[in-house]
Amino acid sequence: xxxxxxxxxxxxxxxxxxxxxxxxxxxxxxxxxxxxxxxxxxxxxxxxxxxxxxxxxxxxxxxxxxxxxxxxxxxxxxxxxxxxxxxxxxxxxxxxxxxxxxxxxxxxxxxxxxxxxxxxxxxxxxxxxxxxxxxxxxxxxxxxxxxxxxxxxxxxxxxxxxxxxxxxxxxxxxxxxxxxxxxxxxxxxxxxxxxxxxxxxxxxxxxxxxxxxxxxxxxxxxxxxxxxxxxxxxxxxx
Amino acid sequence: xxxxxxxxxxxxxxxxxxxxxxxxxxxxxxxxxxxxxxxxxxxxxxxxxxxxxxxxxxxxxxxxxxxxxxxxxxxxxxxxxxxxxxxxxxxxxxxxxxxxxxxxxxxxxxxxxxxxxxxxxxxxxxxxxxxxxxxxxxxxxxxxxxxxxxxxxxxxxxxxxxxxxxxxxxxxxxxxxxxxxxxxxxxxxxxxxxxxxxxxxxxxxxxxxxxxxxxxxxxxxxxxxxxxxxxxxxxxxx
Numbered sequence: 001x002x003x004x005x006x007x008x009x010x011x012x013x014x015x016x017x018x019x020x021x022x023x024x025x026x027x028x029x030x031x032x033x034x035x036x037x038x039x040x041x042x043x044x045x046x047x048x049x050x051x052x053x054x055x056x057x058x059x060x061x062x063x064x065x066x067x068x069x070x071x072x073x074x075x076x077x078x079x080x081x082x083x084x085x086x087x088x089x090x091x092x093x094x095x096x097x098x099x100x101x102x103x104x105x106x107x108x109x110x111x112x113x114x115x116x117x118x119x120x121x122x123x124x125x126x127x128x129x130x131x132x133x134x135x136x137x138x139x140x141x142x143x144x145x146x147x148x149x150x151x152x153x154x155x156x157x158x159x160x161x162x163x164x165x166x167x168x169x170x171x172x173x174x175x176x177x178x179x180x181x182x183x184x185x186x187x188x189x190x191x192x193x194x195x196x197x198x199x200x201x202x203x204x205x206x207x208x209x210x211x212x213x214x215x216x217x218x219x220x221x222x223x224x225x226x227x228x229x230x231x232x233x234x235x236x237x238x
Numbered sequence: 239x240x241x242x243x244x245x246x247x248x249x250x251x252x253x254x255x256x257x258x259x260x261x262x263x264x265x266x267x268x269x270x271x272x273x274x275x276x277x278x279x280x281x282x283x284x285x286x287x288x289x290x291x292x293x294x295x296x297x298x299x300x301x302x303x304x305x306x307x308x309x310x311x312x313x314x315x316x317x318x319x320x321x322x323x324x325x326x327x328x329x330x331x332x333x334x335x336x337x338x339x340x341x342x343x344x345x346x347x348x349x350x351x352x353x354x355x356x357x358x359x360x361x362x363x364x365x366x367x368x369x370x371x372x373x374x375x376x377x378x379x380x381x382x383x384x385x386x387x388x389x390x391x392x393x394x395x396x397x398x399x400x401x402x403x404x405x406x407x408x409x410x411x412x413x414x415x416x417x418x419x420x421x422x423x424x425x426x427x428x429x430x431x432x433x434x435x436x437x438x439x440x441x442x443x444x445x446x447x448x449x450x451x452x453x454x455x456x457x458x459x460x461x462x463x464x465x466x467x468x469x470x471x472x473x474x475x476x
Contacts, residue, residue, distance in 0.1 A: 070451075091329065098458050099450065134453065174469035212337065212468050213308075213475050215372065220336050227465035230450050231412035237451050 002028075003131045004038040005138075009046055012062045014038060021058040024050070036060055041130055041138030045069035069136035073236040074158075074181025075102035076229050079149055080222045081189035082106045084113045088219040090125050093141070097129040099226045100233070103140045107149055111191030117143055146197050149186075150204055158182035162206040163221060164193050173209040173228050181236050183229050187222045240266075241369045242276040243376075247284055250300045252276060259296040262288070274298055279368055279376030283307035307374035311474040312396075312419025313340035314467050317387055318460045319427035320344045322351045326457040328363050334377070335367040337464045338471070341378045345387055349429030355381055384435050387424075388442055396420035400444040401459060402431050411447040411466050419474050421467050425460045 004020050016024060024030045031053045038060075039045045044067055048060035078101050082089055089106070096104060106117050122141060130138050144152075153160060159178045163186065173185075186193075186201070193201070201208075211224045242258050254262060262268045269291045276298075277283045282305055286298035316339050320327055327344070334342060344355050360379060368376050382390075391398060397416045401424065411423075424431075424439070431439070439446075449462045 095458055095461070098452070098454060099462065100452060132455075172469065172472055174472065212465075213472050214336070214338060214468075216336055217370075220333055223333070223461065224337065224465045224468075227450075227462045228469060230452075230462075231410065231466060234410055234412070234451050 001037060001134065003045070003134055003136075004036055005041060005127050005131050006038045007040055009038060009040045009044050009062070014046075014048055014060045014062060016058040016060070018056045021054060021056055024058050025053050025055050030058075035063075039069070039130065039136040041127070041136065043068045043071055043136050045136040066136075070237050071137070072100070072102070072181070072233055074183070074233065076100065076182075076226075076233065077103040077105065077184045078187070078222060078226060079105040079107045079144075079184065080187040081109045081112050081218060082114045082117045083190070083218050086114075086118065088217070089117065090122065092219045092222050093122050093125050094129040095223055096226050097126055097135065097139060098133040099223075100135070100230045101139050101226060102137060105141070105149060106143045107186070108143065108145045109189050110146070110194035110197055111189045113189055113191070119143060146193075147200070150200055153184060154204060156184070158184055160184045160201075160204065160206040161209050162186045162193065162198070162201045163209050163211050163225060164188055164198065165210075165215060166208065171207065171209055173211055173225060176207060176209060178232060181233065183233075185225045185229060187218060187225060190218055239275060239372065241283070241372055241374075242274055243279060243365050243369050244276045245278055247276060247278045247282050247300070252284075252286055252298045252300060254296040254298070256294045259292060259294055262296050263291050263293050268296075273301075277307070277368065277374040279365070279374065281306045281309055281374050283374040304374075308475050309375070310338070310340070310419070310471055312421070312471065314338065314420075314464075314471065315341040315343065315422045316425070316460060316464060317343040317345045317422065318425040319347045319350050319456060320352045320355045321428070321456050324352075324356065326455070327355065328360065330457045330460055331360050331363050331379070332367040333461055334464050335364055335373065336371040337461075338373070338468045339377050339464060340375060343379070343387060344381045345384050345424070346381065347384045347427050348432035348435055349427045351427055351429070357381060384431075385438070388438055391422060392442060394422070396422055398422050398439075398442065398444040399447050400424045400431065400436070400439045401447050401449050401463060402426055402436065403448075403453060404446060409445065409447055411449055411463060414445060414447060416470060419471065421471075423463045423467060425456060425463060428456055
């Protein structure tokens with residue numbers, strides 16, 4: 001089963017885009033009367049019955065609605081410094097959505113290798129990952145400076161984690177006991193966070209964590225973080 | 239720092255391949271007297287001093303040897319059913335090596351989508367991942383049928399895990415207590431393991447595990463498994 005994406009599911013009749021219609025009729029070989037599933041990426045998942053199975057414009061009648069489909073009690077916000085190679089961020093977005101993430105921020109740090117990122121392209125990748133992975137939540141994505149992100153979270157009641165390569169920092173993410181169900185995880189650039197950024201995070205009581213024994217690339221560290229956080233949030237879904 | 243790969247490091251003088259020499263002199267701009275690090279992929283890591291910095295054939299004198307560099311007390315053997323799209327196995331190999339894996343088997347299952355795989359190509363990807371990730375262990379890779387793999391492990395003293403999507407199977411990989419430091423993890427094809435294969439694994443006391451709450455693609459499930467196993471094996475490295 002695969003979801004179709006329709007940002008607006010408020011009406012009871014849905015018309016698929018030409019591209020989605022083609023996929024529905026040509027690839028999935030759906031015909032009138034067949035059931036399809038759609039999501040708006042904002043937590044709504046619906047079952048709909050095809051009433052018009054047309055190559056360019058399929059129309060479906062919504063027969064069942066599921067609100068807050070698979071919503072977690074808390075949230076996971078992944079904040080990662082973009083890598084030089086944009087392709088590595090693309091697969092990170094795809095995999096993070098599959099594993100489960102509510103928000104992805106691309107943070108501009110003191111040691112950032114890359115300050116520009118094609119958010120539009122990443123959003124297209126996010127939508128196709130959303131459809132593939134049967135989740136009804138399209139993560140918010142944005143670009144923000146390290147300082148602004150920390151300011152936004154200054155008074156947020158959540159678990160704030162910063163992953164960096166301090167030899168003396170022995171607490172593994174896997175061993176951290178979360179005090180909430182909402183997690184913000186910061187993953188730095190290849191050059192790691194700057195002393196200034198680390199000091200700033202310490203001031204805001206971020207927990208400093210290690211991701212295993214090895215030095216991982218930025219995108220691998222981010223994915224490792226996604227997996228460990230997902231494992232800790234198991235059972236928090238509706 | 240990046241390693242160079244040299245399958246044979248038994249002599250005290252090493253000559254790099256033309257390709258490696260070019261990388262050493264042109265990309266890394268190394269010159270005579272500079273130190274480089276090499277691995278044979280079998281646990282040996284050496285520090286060597288460049289004596290000839292030539293574009294086509296660099297020669298280096300080994301000055302320090304580290305045997306069993308970063309060796310874990312146990313091992314992690316990932317056995318995964320190849321996906322239709324070979325690219326997904328390629329990035330899995332790259333990431334698994336970065337995170338840590340001693341062996342990767344591509345298992346042919348009853349529901350396998352793909353029975354042929356370009357092992358040579360995957361070996362080249364493994365070597366470049368090895369160099370990037372500063373590990374001295376090139377994982378063994380092979381293609382094996384599900385039945386043959388289980389026969390090989392019939393009398394092996396290790397933790398045998400099988401990941402599959404059983405609604406009634408509630409034990410999460412994250413919650414499993416390993417009884418050894420050696421783990422075999424089986425990841426099935428998109429169509430999952432067949433009842434016959436599951437029965438066979440049960441006979442051999444495989445623990446059946448879930449990988450989070452969501453249905454993950456084969457390669458994502460495999461990577462999720464790598465991360466959770468790596469987190470459990472933290473501290474077992476030399």
